[in-house]
Amino acid sequence: xxxxxxxxxxxxxxxxxxxxxxxxxxxxxxxxxxxxxxxxxxxxxxxxxxxxxxxxxxxxxxxxxxxxxxxxxxxxxxxxxxxxxxxxxxxxxxxxxxxxxx
Numbered sequence: 001x002x003x004x005x006x007x008x009x010x011x012x013x014x015x016x017x018x019x020x021x022x023x024x025x026x027x028x029x030x031x032x033x034x035x036x037x038x039x040x041x042x043x044x045x046x047x048x049x050x051x052x053x054x055x056x057x058x059x060x061x062x063x064x065x066x067x068x069x070x071x072x073x074x075x076x077x078x079x080x081x082x083x084x085x086x087x088x089x090x091x092x093x094x095x096x097x098x099x100x101x102x
Contacts, residue, residue: 014081015040027095034096039088046084054079 018039026035054076058064066072 011044014043018043022092025089026092030092030096035092039092042091043084043088046087047080050080050083 019036022036022039023032026032055064058066058076067076
């Protein structure tokens with residue numbers, strides 16, 4: 001199995017695990033599907049941005065070899081996914097906006 005397919009499978013598993021989490025953690029007035037879409041979008045975008053920034057920093061300082069070892073890969077993954085999760089969670093907890101009726 002290639003590394004790319006492993007990454008896609010991991011992302012899909014995380015998105016499936018997000019379903020029960022979003023049901024539990026969403027704001028009471030938020031609709032479940034809308035809350036899930038907000039969480040998944042922000043989590044995914046946040047993870048891509050953090051991944052890109054950290055990869056650019058590592059390559060600039062010549063530290064890409066650290067990703068070949070388990071501790072380095074685990075720290076890198078933690079630095080990618082924790083901020084993305086916190087960003088999605090922050091938005092998930094906010095109440096939905098009220099659209100004024102005209």
